[in-house]
Amino acid sequence: MVLNPVISKLSGKLVVLASASPRRLEILRNAGLRFEVVPSWFKETLDKGLFKAPHEYAVETAKQKALEVARRMPFKHLKTPDIVIGADTIVTVDGMILEKPVDKHDAYRMLSSLSGKEHSVFTGVAIVLCHEKENEEVDYQLIDFYEETKVKFADLSEDMLWEYINSGEPMDKAGGYGIQALGGMLVEYVHGDFLNVVGFPLNHFCKQLDLIYNHCASSSDQESASVHVSHNGTHTTSITTQPPPNLPNSPSATQTHPTNDSPSFSPVHKVKRKGSESEAGESSWMLVNSLSKHTENRAAELRDSENATLPLIPSRGQAIELNVTEHEDSELKNQDLQQITALMDGFKASKALFTASELCVFDLLHSRPRLDAAQVAQEIKASVKGTECLLEACVSLGLLKSKERTLQKPVYENTDLAMRFLRSDAPFSLHGYIQHCNNTIWPLFSHLESAVREGTNQHEKAFGKISKDVFQDAYYNSQEVKLRFMNAMHSIAKVTGKAVATAFDLSRYKTACDLGGCTGAMAYEFTKAHPGLSVTVFDLPAVVEMSEHFHPLQKDNRVSFVAGDFFKDELPKADLYILARILHDWPDEKVHILLRKIADACTPGCGLLISEIFLDEDRGAPSRGLLQALSMSEGKQRSATEYSLLLKSHGFIAAHVRHTDNFLDAMLCIKV
Numbered sequence: 191m192v193l194n195p196v197i198s199k200l201s202g203k204l205v206v207l208a209s210a211s212p213r214r215l216e217i218l219r220n221a222g223l224r225f226e227v228v229p230s231w232f233k234e235t236l237d238k239g240l241f242k243a244p245h246e247y248a249v250e251t252a253k254q255k256a257l258e259v260a261r262r263m264p265f266k267h268l269k270t271p272d273i274v275i276g277a278d279t280i281v282t283v284d285g286m287i288l289e290k291p292v293d294k295h296d297a298y299r300m301l302s303s304l305s306g307k308e309h310s311v312f313t314g315v316a317i318v319l320c321h322e323k324e325n326e327e328v329d330y331q332l333i334d335f336y337e338e339t340k341v342k343f344a345d346l347s348e349d350m351l352w353e354y355i356n357s358g359e360p361m362d363k364a365g366g367y368g369i370q371a372l373g374g375m376l377v378e379y380v381h382g383d384f385l386n387v388v389g390f391p392l393n394h395f396c397k398q399l400d401l402i403y404n405h406c407a408s409s410s411d412q413e414s415a416s417v418h419v420s421h422n423g424t425h426t427t428s429i430t431t432q433p434p435p436n437l438p439n440s441p442s443a444t445q446t447h448p449t450n451d452s453p454s455f456s457p458v459h460k461v462k463r464k465g466s467e468s469e470a471g472e473s474s475w476m477l478v479n480s481l482s483k484h485t486e487n488r489a490a491e492l493r494d495s496e497n498a499t500l501p502l503i504p505s506r507g508q509a510i511e512l513n514v515t516e517h518e519d520s521e522l523k524n525q526d527l528q529q530i531t532a533l534m535d536g537f538k539a540s541k542a543l544f545t546a547s548e549l550c551v552f553d554l555l556h557s558r559p560r561l562d563a564a565q566v567a568q569e570i571k572a573s574v575k576g577t578e579c580l581l582e583a584c585v586s587l588g589l590l591k592s593k594e595r596t597l598q599k600p601v602y603e604n605t606d607l608a609m610r611f612l613r614s615d616a617p618f619s620l621h622g623y624i625q626h627c628n629n630t631i632w633p634l635f636s637h638l639e640s641a642v643r644e645g646t647n648q649h650e651k652a653f654g655k656i657s658k659d660v661f662q663d664a665y666y667n668s669q670e671v672k673l674r675f676m677n678a679m680h681s682i683a684k685v686t687g688k689a690v691a692t693a694f695d696l697s698r699y700k701t702a703c704d705l706g707g708c709t710g711a712m713a714y715e716f717t718k719a720h721p722g723l724s725v726t727v728f729d730l731p732a733v734v735e736m737s738e739h740f741h742p743l744q745k746d747n748r749v750s751f752v753a754g755d756f757f758k759d760e761l762p763k764a765d766l767y768i769l770a771r772i773l774h775d776w777p778d779e780k781v782h783i784l785l786r787k788i789a790d791a792c793t794p795g796c797g798l799l800i801s802e803i804f805l806d807e808d809r810g811a812p813s814r815g816l817l818q819a820l821s822m823s824e825g826k827q828r829s830a831t832e833y834s835l836l837l838k839s840h841g842f843i844a845a846h847v848r849h850t851d852n853f854l855d856a857m858l859c860i861k862v
């Protein structure tokens with residue numbers, strides 16, 4: 191079986207993992223699956239005595255976890271996932287089911303019962319497929335399976351047991367051990383899928399996806415009946431589901447299947463999404479439902495704000511996912527039209543945002559809310575007519591709110607979105623980045639056609655100057671442009687820095703060097719997140735001389751600055767190197783020069799943390815990365831695998847990859 195094409199069947203779908211287990215997360219992310227994590231609220235309190243076999247308990251818990259999330263999301267998250275994955279891992283020995291220990295004595299009880307014996311690890315997995323209907327109902331189809339792996343522990347002395355328990359590792363793990371870390375030392379042999387013991391049977395899961403997506407009949411073929419659940423969860427009608435014709439017989443909807451090879455199909459549940467809590471206009475919902483996570487969050491806010499429409503860029507797979515046969519002609523046309531309109535109008539929306547930001551409308555309405563158009567026009571020194579149009583457009587985009595005042599003249603104030611991201615003094619202000627987009631990226635994009643024809647950057651056409659090295663020749667030639675660029679980097683780093691800094695356990699590193707660390711915003715996030723870490727920011731002299739300007743109040747003697755050129759000069763010594771948004775700026779030849787220098791400065795065990803937008807392996811998404819590539823000069827966007835191959839050629843192995851769901855993803859590599 192080829193695994194990746196199976197995983198790639200899910201790209202463009204909203205896949206949700208109903209589990210907070212970092213191990214499951216990592217297994218699925220390393221397999222290239224893109225998903226959101228929504229931990230289940232289902233309490234794992236099923237009566238074990240009711241189950242004939244231990245795996246039935248694990249499967250039922252997995253099902254309940256997944257279904258709880260699938261049912262909650264349309265109401266609480268205002269979006270319906272395509273697939274929810276639930277899992278539950280248990281350990282069984284001598285007829286007992288061991289879950290996570292509640293304290294050290296419980297851990298001792300569990301581990302001593304495993305000492306010198308073979309035990310079984312079962313993971314029950316439930317896959318809930320959610321099918322949205324035209325009448326706003328959601329059908330839920332359940333597929334579940336389990337995997338068993340046998341593990342034999344060595345004889346454990348009391349000292350070993352307590353040393354392991356005191357390491358703290360057993361506490362959040364089924365059976366009280368983690369095979370992938372220190373607990374691996376307790377194990378004599380493993381028969382079966384190793385990852386199943388870690389927490390998720392990846393191979394079996396891929397086989398099930400293969401059955402679902404490559405071999406199954408459509409859900410309506412499988413369905414002979416369903417359970418109807420109203421929006422408050424009350425069952426109103428019920429019917430059963432048959433297994434698909436080409437799968438081994440599944441005894442009934444609620445039974446787990448008797449072998450490890452065939453999935454069982456549980457009843458289809460229908461939930462009516464339109465309820466008092468989340469009622470939304472049909473057209474905006476249709477669009478929102480196919481947007482990516484970031485745009486969805488924004489869309490949810492826009493839906494909440496008055497009169498908001500969505501001229502946003504549709505996310506990955508939107509066009510591809512449209513299933514023509516499932517839609518009425520008229521609906522199909524509306525959806526197509528919305529998608530194409532969103533693309534055509536996208537630039538107008540961007541430019542309205544840039545202009546309002548440039549004219550400091552959001553700052554003004556923060557300090558003096560509830561001004562009318564004439565008052566705003568006077569303050570920003572613009573025409574009343576033009577200002578009126580701009581303010582109304584901003585209302586339609588969900589950036590401003592308008593309120594009627596006595597003499598029918600609307601007054602304006604910022605929405606929450608504007609308060610959080612558009613005020614120039616907000617902690618997560620994107621004002622700096624918006625200015626960079628308006629003044630640098632916009633002119634470059636207006637020459638996109640030439641860029642595509644010629645395959646070169648358009649700095650000369652846009653700014654009248656040839657630039658070979660975009661930083662030294664373009665950005666740092668004038669103080670004004672340099673500060674604007676630094677502000678842009680600073681604002682993004684402040685928004686994404688925490689997610690990158692906390693993506694991995696870095697406690698073993700004491701000194702880090704952030705190469706091309708610009709204003710140090712990312713470095714400050716790293717020192718905040720890791721109390722034992724000092725960070726040297728290394729950047730060009732033109733940047734370092736301005737760095738203090740960005741941290742007037744922040745004095746942290748664990749962040750220092752060194753000026754230099756990372757292609758030519760000696761790099762500061764460190765046991766962790768950070769490259770955040772650096773490699774995409776350069777072609778492979780220059781990346782090799784930089785990586786060679788880093789590799790030379792590293793001893794074995796040193797870390798290298800890369801933070802970039804990682805393209806999907808088929809380069810089909812995310813469009814944010816692919817669109818950014820259009821204005822880039824020499825560089826290129828790469829997938830996690832492409833980055834790890836570049837790194838491998840310099841003796842680094844890619845240890846972990848994290849998709850942070852913020853602007854940037856991250857990869858931690860180790861020098862071998």
Ligand SMILES: C[S@@+](CC[C@H](N)C(=O)[O-])C[C@H]1O[C@@H](n2cnc3c(N)ncnc32)[C@H](O)[C@@H]1O
Nearest residue numbers: 661679683706707708729730755756757770771
């Ligand atoms: C896209 S910015 C990324 C900034 C920062 N790492 C972040 O994520 O916010 C690229 C940075 O690399 C720096 N840079 C470019 N060429 C460099 C060189 N030859 N030596 C040192 N730094 C350089 C730039 O000055 C800039 O600060």
